[in-house]
Amino acid sequence: MDGTSGTIDAGAMLAQVQAWSAVNTGTANLAGLAEQADMLADAFGVLPGTVELVDPAPVTAIAADGSAIEKPHGRHLVVRVRPQANRRILLTGHMDTVFPADHAFQRLTWLDNATINGPGVADMKGGIAVMLHALMAFEATASASGLGYDVLINSDEETGSLASRALIAELAAGKLAALTYEPAALPDGTLAHERGGTGNYSIVVTGKSAHAGRNPHEGRNAIVAAADLILRLKALESEDITINPAKLEGGAANNVVPDTAVLRFNIRPKTVEAGAAFDHALGHLLTAIEAAHGVATHCHGGVTRPPKPVDAAAQKLFDLVRACGAELGQDIRWQRSGGVCDGNNIAACGVPVVDTMGVRGGAIHSPDEYLIVPSLAERAALSARVIERLAQGALS
């Protein structure tokens, strides 16, 4: 009855997490990411498929002076197993962490005999081990031939997956379901259910410089226009969306009317409609600011992670995870999350996704990040069971 028990090697999982976490993979650390990608390509080579490293898509950002600059990223790992199968799923994870190469948090420390502290142990090198060992256990079952799958481990999730979002959409297409290996929402294993969305914007305001004493009326003050924009943006907040003006850059000497300002802000729409309504309102707002201040504006960015509602098909996948958990003596619950991840982008492709299939742990994105070590094998058993059920026809 239980096709997957007894085949998960907890010691091997822990050894991999320790080795992977010892390599710094801050999203901007291209050397570290390349080293990690090679380690992961090697590890995932045990699966009966093809392993490939895919170049990142080009990403532009706006510099403090308003100019566009290209941001380099690491390569993404893609594994394809039985691509001809009728039933196929997508499994995703990320190899990058929020800790840059020069951050103080680089080492692993045992907190007690079941808890390890270290960069990325929960978010999500532990999750990558859960995914890999679940797939290894699944491959040992009689059902394996009935399911194909793609694995994506991207290098840029922590900065919004701008260099991998097209790849995510390409790999999600035609899939029955997706599993993403972010750590559980709570240390007890609770899953993240619905998620809001997020968008990041840079607005370049271009005015006209002039002498602050001789001819100030001939200038067009970009900072004043940007300040007006900030106040009017904040006024667009509602129940369905929060708006956070985060950074205003620009200006020059005290005796110069500044001709450039760059405003950065983040939005958190709760619904797809709220995000679309904001973009529409922003267009009008920029036109009004241009008219009121005699400036030009350029808008860069937008919603990068759409809100993730849980529709009927996605709920079936949650119910399947809970049922599999019950069979293994694991009480699986879920709750709404304020965070975002690649699950948002997968759901936007119309594919049911549970995006917190990774380890139990906590304090992620901080030097207190920890992994509850026994959860490695526990969550791998859960995932293996879910994948086996999907192979046997659940959801299809």
Ligand SMILES: [Zn+2]
């Ligand atoms: Zn993560």
